[in-house]
Amino acid sequence: AALKDGLRSQVSAALKEGRVTPTELCQRCLALIKSTKFLNAYITVAEETALKQAEESEERYKRGQPLGVLDGIPVAVKDNFNTAGIETTCASNMLKGYISPYNATVVQKLLDQGAVLLGKTNLDEFAMGSGSTDGVFGPVRNPWSYSKQYKEKSVPKSHSEDEESNWVITGGSSGGSAAAVSSFTCFAALGSDTGGSTRNPAAHCGVVGLKPTYGLISRHGLIPLVNSMDVPGILTRCVDDAAVLLGSLAGHDPKDSTTVQDDFTPFELPDLSDVSKLSIGIPKEYHAPGLSSEILALWSKAADLFKNAGAKVVEVSLPHTRYSIVCYHVLCTAEVASNMARFDGLEYGHRSDMKDSTEGMYAATRREGFNDVVRGRILSGNYFLLKQNYEKYFVKAQKVRRLIANDFVKVFRSGVDILLTPTTLSDAAPYTEFIQEDNRTRSAQDDILTQAANMAGLPAINVPTALSERGLPVGLQFIGRSFQEKQLLTVAKWFEKQVQFPVIQLEEVKRHDSGVFQHQKFASFS
């Protein structure tokens, strides 16, 4: 029997039945966070408040009045979501020590349902990057670097070489959240997804990463990268759990004018047995340059899986895919330049000691507060927004964006229900190799398979599929129709059941385990 059997109410059931208490759960997670500190997944661990929340949850369970499935469940939140009273840094010097006075809507919703907030996870600075390597608190290490599966497959080149230099990246920018879920230190985590930042690390860390439809989940309190593409992302160990999280987070927020007004009804995922009515589209353009033969083979195998189960599998075309990188670059940097304008050191955050003039103070503050990646994007963005360039670049890119979005509309209109694509070009790279190229280059390469969904605002999900030859996770991506998360997740769940992705074998987890984590029942909570 596998972890992802899709049985509901596993940890939740255990909590309800008193087989484990919220405090125990919380303490175990906190202990595991401590012993996996080398992963650098967490920037802030909110031990005191977490234990207090666990205590309160315990009271509710004792009274027989839990708030819901999430009551007492330890979760982690990417450090670009505002959390009242807990530092929010965006992994940047600009916000080191910044304590926000308010909770992001999604954070508030989790807390309102009794979830236990363990801490804030690490990321690329201001969510700019695809490796979680460019934050001021250092890179995040992929837990699979320390897995039995990876170690077995890696051949040490010399005696002096050890795990230390061989470790692989998590992908990004929500690497901390992905690592936290992957290493069992929490049951679910929030990430953000602008060009793939939830799905990419999910694929590399072997967890489920859901990017919801734009406008479904509130962005109020999510420090923006690209307002017109950002969404809060959900990272869990199985698809059912992602559905639970989605149910607790989705819905109109009056504080976010870009959320849709329509009512959202949380759903439970059916156990799909018959896929014969399904039409799966395979976009040929996603056979991108640089796609590893391994992943190509897996993708093909997956398509066959559907075909053999009776689904209709067709090749489709999204012809403007190849323009999406450039288009994204223009639109992303333009919005970044605008969004970062508020960081002037006056109202909050880092302020330089330079006192010669206001402008001097601004310039020094921003130079000291932002890393090169952020500053590079600001400069590019301002360039594209100059009056003489606006039509040529920004407006042009908006038009191309429309074309990209229309590609999907056409395909879905032709009868295709879900698209199946790879999530990443290869399995996770070793850190030493990854940093050979700069952030911009890496982002441009790694975003190609995930970004178009952000352009079009569509929901997409990474489902861990198999281990690579190096013993590292590889995931595949499903892209669905706008607001059709139920269908998307139902198909994803069916696929998850078919592939039976293996559980990570981590020493640290085993050590802490007194049945809580490795025991299959408790790996997922729903």
Next chain:
Amino acid sequence: LAPWIPVVGLEIHAQISSNSKLFSGSQVQFAAPPNSLVSFFDASLPGTLPVLNRRCVEAAVMTGLALNCSINKKSLFDRKHYFYADLPAGYQITQQRVPIAVNGRLSYSLCIDNKMSQMVTKTVRIKQIQLEQDSGKSLHDDTRSQTLVDLNRAGVGLMEVVMEPDMCCGEEAAAAVRELQLILQTLGSSQAVMAEGQLRVDANVSVHHPGEPYGVRTEVKNINSIRFLAKAVDYEIQRQIEELENGGIILNETRAFDSKLGCTVPMRDKEGKQDYRFMPEPNLPPLILYDAKSLPANMNHQQVINIDWIHERLPDLPSVKREKLVEQYGILPEHSFTLLSEDGLAEFFESVVKQTQMKPKKVIGWILNDLLSYLKEHSLTVKESPVSSFLLADLLNLLEKKEISSTAAKQVLAELWKGEGKTPLEIVKEQKLELLQDQKELEQICQAVIDGQENE
């Protein structure tokens, strides 16, 4: 020397009269303690988002309709970027591409030759009205080399009203602004008090010879009253003419009006050729307004604004009110202007008319000459008048019934100003101001006077 044609356009920022700000729920209030009316959004805390204030949109629609504009059923919001201490986000949310109202006109009246007896009506085209955020305030403390920033005003809703360069001098500009002020106050969309910064006017001024293209224009800022507006505009016109006649050139610059010296001076540190890097505001969907025709059947009433509904409920604008006053009471047009120019004066007048038999044409004299000049002398508003409409009507009745002379009436009025609570009749009796109607009694008095004279 060839004649000069001065050309004056205006950019007017009117603060919207609303409980809360344009995109956030913090309160709008004048002269509150610094930084006490600042929401997270106003302070530009990261992760906060703008939420459009319905009342502000309604205010802009009302104003657009009153100024005969076309209301754009779809308008857009944009970000205008520049760095300044009183602009926390580093950009202002405004409407640059498609504003809420366009192509209107405003009629205003001027007296010819300073006499109230002849008025002429002029029109100025309204280019557009746009919704935008106000900035905070920064105070420069040069002695301590610091700048103090107060964000109370940051994010308050503004309507920017752009008037085309159809005006020719300070007087026209002043009259146009005065009329706009009255309209805004009548609508309630802005209290438009210049002294409290609720109405700010920048003037664009240029001169050219007839038949030639428009000259280079300068922008004049820092104008704090309607009176100073006229002065500033006229000064700038003169300055430009003198400069050009002396062979100089006019720079496309921003100048500040110095009210003490009565002149305009170049403003240091103001933008110059700034590129604002306009970008659509991604957090606000297009603003869609409906009218009776386009309103979908099952739309939630709370969620939409119906332009026609607002139109039906517009109050009488000043021009209409004036016409009605002239028609109803037979007063002169100039009188109606003065009545409307003082808050509450028209109501006072109408109240007196109701309570007296004296004809309105006669009452108006007492209102505009006696009452108004007294109020002006003592810097009182109509509301603060020690003489109520009841008392004045009472007095005028005595005069109308010929129980006192008009000289006596003025005397009684002077006494009434003291506000000691005496009625006109009491004062008349006290000061023995009754008109004698009895023929015989009069004869006796005259005889007595003549007799008295003979004795001297």
